[in-house]
Amino acid sequence: MENIKVIIWGFGAMGSGMADMLLKKQGVDIVGVCDRDPHKVGKSMYDVLDAEQGNRPDVVIKSDIEDVVTDKCAHVALLCTDSYTKGAFDKIKWIAERGINVISTAEEMAYPRAQSPELSDEMHWIGKENNVTILGTGINPGLIMDLLAVVLTGACAEVETIECERVNSLSPFGPTVMEEQGVGITPEVFHKKTKDGTLAGHVGFAESIGMISDAIGWSLDGPITQSSEPIISNVYRETPYAKVEAGNVAGVNMLGYGMIGGEKKINMIHPQQIEPELEGVNTGDYIRIKGVPNVDMAIKPEIPGGIGTIAMCVNMIPHVINARAGLKTMIDLPVPRAIMGDMRELIED
Amino acid sequence: MENIKVIIWGFGAMGSGMADMLLKKQGVDIVGVCDRDPHKVGKSMYDVLDAEQGNRPDVVIKSDIEDVVTDKCAHVALLCTDSYTKGAFDKIKWIAERGINVISTAEEMAYPRAQSPELSDEMHWIGKENNVTILGTGINPGLIMDLLAVVLTGACAEVETIECERVNSLSPFGPTVMEEQGVGITPEVFHKKTKDGTLAGHVGFAESIGMISDAIGWSLDGPITQSSEPIISNVYRETPYAKVEAGNVAGVNMLGYGMIGGEKKINMIHPQQIEPELEGVNTGDYIRIKGVPNVDMAIKPEIPGGIGTIAMCVNMIPHVINARAGLKTMIDLPVPRAIMGDMRELIED
Numbered sequence: 001m002e003n004i005k006v007i008i009w010g011f012g013a014m015g016s017g018m019a020d021m022l023l024k025k026q027g028v029d030i031v032g033v034c035d036r037d038p039h040k041v042g043k044s045m046y047d048v049l050d051a052e053q054g055n056r057p058d059v060v061i062k063s064d065i066e067d068v069v070t071d072k073c074a075h076v077a078l079l080c081t082d083s084y085t086k087g088a089f090d091k092i093k094w095i096a097e098r099g100i101n102v103i104s105t106a107e108e109m110a111y112p113r114a115q116s117p118e119l120s121d122e123m124h125w126i127g128k129e130n131n132v133t134i135l136g137t138g139i140n141p142g143l144i145m146d147l148l149a150v151v152l153t154g155a156c157a158e159v160e161t162i163e164c165e166r167v168n169s170l171s172p173f174g175p176t177v178m179e180e181q182g183v184g185i186t187p188e189v190f191h192k193k194t195k196d197g198t199l200a201g202h203v204g205f206a207e208s209i210g211m212i213s214d215a216i217g218w219s220l221d222g223p224i225t226q227s228s229e230p231i232i233s234n235v236y237r238e239t240p241y242a243k244v245e246a247g248n249v250a251g252v253n254m255l256g257y258g259m260i261g262g263e264k265k266i267n268m269i270h271p272q273q274i275e276p277e278l279e280g281v282n283t284g285d286y287i288r289i290k291g292v293p294n295v296d297m298a299i300k301p302e303i304p305g306g307i308g309t310i311a312m313c314v315n316m317i318p319h320v321i322n323a324r325a326g327l328k329t330m331i332d333l334p335v336p337r338a339i340m341g342d343m344r345e346l347i348e349d
Numbered sequence: 350m351e352n353i354k355v356i357i358w359g360f361g362a363m364g365s366g367m368a369d370m371l372l373k374k375q376g377v378d379i380v381g382v383c384d385r386d387p388h389k390v391g392k393s394m395y396d397v398l399d400a401e402q403g404n405r406p407d408v409v410i411k412s413d414i415e416d417v418v419t420d421k422c423a424h425v426a427l428l429c430t431d432s433y434t435k436g437a438f439d440k441i442k443w444i445a446e447r448g449i450n451v452i453s454t455a456e457e458m459a460y461p462r463a464q465s466p467e468l469s470d471e472m473h474w475i476g477k478e479n480n481v482t483i484l485g486t487g488i489n490p491g492l493i494m495d496l497l498a499v500v501l502t503g504a505c506a507e508v509e510t511i512e513c514e515r516v517n518s519l520s521p522f523g524p525t526v527m528e529e530q531g532v533g534i535t536p537e538v539f540h541k542k543t544k545d546g547t548l549a550g551h552v553g554f555a556e557s558i559g560m561i562s563d564a565i566g567w568s569l570d571g572p573i574t575q576s577s578e579p580i581i582s583n584v585y586r587e588t589p590y591a592k593v594e595a596g597n598v599a600g601v602n603m604l605g606y607g608m609i610g611g612e613k614k615i616n617m618i619h620p621q622q623i624e625p626e627l628e629g630v631n632t633g634d635y636i637r638i639k640g641v642p643n644v645d646m647a648i649k650p651e652i653p654g655g656i657g658t659i660a661m662c663v664n665m666i667p668h669v670i671n672a673r674a675g676l677k678t679m680i681d682l683p684v685p686r687a688i689m690g691d692m693r694e695l696i697e698d
Contacts, residue, residue: 021506143504147684151500152648154664154685155492155657157370217690291687292660293653299501299646307642308504315503335496335684336503338640341566 001344004028004317007069007100009091010080011035011061013174014105016049017310018078023051027344028317032068033061065094072099076317082106083203085116092134093126101132101320103313107203109136110146111329114210124327133323137316137330139308140166141204144299145268146211147330149287152295153216159291162212165269167283168302169276170251171239178242182230182249183274190230190249201228202270205256209266215331218260226256226268237275250274315339318346350693353377353666356418356449358440359429360384360410362523363454365398366659367427372400376693377666381417382410414443421448425666431455432552434465441483442475450481450669452662456552458485459495460678463559473676482672486665486679488657489515490553493648494617495560496679498636501644502565508640511561514618516632517651518625519600520588527591531579531598532623539579539598550577551619554605558615564680567609575605575617586624599623664688667695 004027008015011033022028033045041063046053048061062068069077077095079102082088088106095102112120127134136142145164153159170177177183180200182190193199209224233250237243244250251273258266276283284300319333330336339346353376357364360382371379382394390412395402397410411417418426426444428451431437437455444451461469476483485491494513502508519530526532529549531539542548558573582599586592593599600622607615625632633649668682679685688695 024507139504143500148500150686151492151497151684152652153687155488155652155660156687157656157660157663158373159687159689215684216687217694219690293656295648295652296650297646297648299644301645303501303504303644304642307506311504311506311641314506330684331686332683334681335500335564335679337499337680338502338505338508338565340508341568345566 001347004076004321004343004347005031005074006317007032007034007074007077008080009034009065009068009077009095011037011040011048012080013306014309015078015080017306018080018314019045019049020051021310021314023049025314025339025343027342029056030059031074033059034063034065034068035061036063065091069095069098069100074100075321076101076103078313079104079106083200084108085112085119089119089123092123096126096130096132096134099130099132102134103316103320104134104136105138105309105313106136107138107141108207110138110141110204111207111211112136112327113214114206120327127326131325133320133325134327135316135320135329135333137312139303139305139312141207141211142312142330143308143336144285144303145204145270146208149212149289150215150331151335152287152289152297153291155295156289156291156293159216159289161265161267161290163267163269163288164208165286166302167276167281168272168305169283170272170274172304172306173241175241181252181272183242183251184244185249187230187232187249194228199228199252201252202254202272205254205268208268209256209258211329211331212266213258213260218265221259221262224256224258226254228252228254231271231273233279235278237278239274242274244274311338312336318343322348350696353425353670353692353696354380354423355666356381356383356423356426357429358383358414358417358426358444360386360389360397361429362655363658364427364429366655367429367663368394368398369400370659370663372398374663374688374692376691378405379408380423382408383412383414383417384410385412414440418444418447418449423449424670425450425452427662428453428455432549433457434461434468438468438472441472445475445479445481445483448479448481451483452665452669453483453485454487454658454662455485456487456490457556459487459490459553460556460560461485461676463555469676476675480674482669482674483676484665484669484678484682486661488652488654488661490556490560491661491679492657492685493634493652494553494619495557498561498638499564499680500684501636501638501646502640504644505638505640505642508565508638510614510616510639512616512618512637513557514635515651516625516630517621517654518632519621519623521653521655522590524590530601530621532591532600533593534598536579536581536598543577548577548601550601551603551621554603554617557617558605558607560678560680561615562607562609567614570608570611573605573607575603577601577603580620580622582628584627586627588623591623593623660687661685667692671697
């Protein structure tokens with residue numbers, strides 16, 4: 001069998017990280033990269049990554065996707081451009097219509113039915129018509145606060161409530177994340193931006209709660225409830241991309257829940273900040289199921305967001321190629337797993 | 350759609366526990382029960398369970414499977430009779446040939462290719478020919494020391510080693526488990542029985558290690574290595590089914606590993622004993638992945654074995670009905686999940 005061919009659309013931290021990971025894997029080639037950044041366009045992917053090209057053909061980064069993709073030129077496109085389904089939709093459609101499977105990093109695409117049922121139906125039919133599979137995934141949403149909780153309910157005869165808590169550090173992230181999360185601003189600016197809706201915070205509670213409730217057969221009473229509070233630092237904190245004076249915002253504590261039958265059944269707690277250990281906060285991922293039996297899971301420290309999302313997207317490539325056509329989510333496909341052998345061996349006939 | 354119909358073959362702790370669980374679920378009926386125990390044969394399942402029959406038709410427990418099963422009389426049979434593939438094989442074949450899907454609790458059936466590749470091929474073809482799916486599952490093997498580790502590697506770009514540790518209590522179990530694990534005997538008898546091969550200990554390391562290595566694409570160098578050591582109690586321990594004098598055996602510590610490329614890559618640690626807390630042992634399930642990133646997971650206390658196996662088998666019913674025909678394992682199917690709604694809604698057209 002020929003090597004699996006992959007296109008990467010969006011060559012920021014996620015897209016370039018996936019390229020780095022793919023270059024270390026067997027049986028898979030990157031055959032095209034698209035990005036708008038003028039510092040990258042026209043350059044060799046290998047130069048941008050500072051990676052060995054070896055005897056591989058060169059891959060020049062192009063700004064126009066039409067210059068990258070021809071019909072069925074690849075098995076899968078990794079789409080690393082958006083956070084929202086609406087923003088990703090046209091790109092997904094364009095790729096799918098060229099007979100190429102799509103894996104999207106857009107947080108809302110991890111469970112697009114939660115907020116975009118009509119676009120989801122449309123993507124499902126686009127997938128079917130073009131015989132390709134469309135999947136959104138990532139570390140969160142995609143695994144930590146949803147799929148992993150679903151897996152653990154598999155050991156339960158009954159479930160009363162599910163609580164997912166992710167306490168993570170934003171220290172490794174760059175300027176975009178710092179801005180989206182409001183790191184370094186004053187509490188006043190934080191509250192103003194929260195009112196304006198200009199602080200993104202974590203995108204994914206609606207998707208995680210939607211995935212869990214659909215998976216186990218709970219019907220939500222209505223849209224989920226969510227709120228965000230600033231994490232005010234008591235000390236000076238600093239990373240390469242952020243400086244936080246004492247009294248200013250070190251991050252955001254997001255809370256969300258889904259009601260079922262008038263009760264808070266699915267609860268999300270997600271404080272994200274830089275340098276949490278400076279104030280004695282230990283990072284970790286927690287899932288607490290009240291049911292028969294109770295399940296109390298902890299992963300300490302948390303699974304890091306960047307490499308986690310990169311790995312989830314790359315590791316799902318074989319499942320997406322093997323799946324039936326249409327829009328799929330993580331609860332439709334076999335469990336994710338690392339790929340330590342030749343990727344071609346995972347492709348079904 | 351009509352209710353999903355389930356047969357239960359083997360009405361011990363597991364089979365009767367599954368019946369109890371199924372009676373609380375919507376959209377599913379138990380249509381037949383087979384067991385050899387003369388205290389149960391001829392009695393109503395509801396009387397044996399001490400459960401409300403309500404307006405359901407009676408189910409009389411029969412000793413001969415031919416009196417329970419007619420062609421396609423059920424969608425799924427839960428087979429709770431054996432620990433080994435060899436023992437379960439004829440029963441699986443018999444059910445499958447009657448057009449009924451099979452879920453087996455046999456530990457070896459959680460990954461039968463590990464020790465019975467020929468029987469596995471045969472089961473796969475029997476499944477295909479009769480258009481039914483055959484699955485083995487349970488809490489361990491089936492989830493804790495294998496599937497859950499596989500899921501967590503999904504967040505990893507690279508995996509160096511995987512360690513699964515399950516520290517559990519045998520206190521809730523009955524006389525069969527006490528005998529299989531050697532609880533209450535002297536160290537001398539333990540060593541004699543270990544030599545004779547008459548102490549079963551935990552069955553499943555070969556399956557768990559086989560499942561993990563196949564899932565992530567590692568080739569084992571050869572058969573796994575395993576050993577068992579008695580856990581000698583320093584204090585008197587007692588449960589309804591066992592008494593352990595100080596100096597005698599409170600349980601078994603089983604160790605196992607799989608070598609890949611000359612290195613110990615998958616490591617299993619599984620001490621099981623009654624009343625572990627009497628000597629300060631805290632029970633729990635642990636998965637430790639060295640890789641990119643490292644993952645350090647703990648579930649405390651451990652997910653209990655009995656209800657966990659019951660739940661896993663029942664919760665996989667819809668996936669088994671939906672799956673393509675043949676022999677499947679937990680890494681082939683979508684993730685397990687609790688069933689809190691109507692089971693019929695989970696069946697694909």
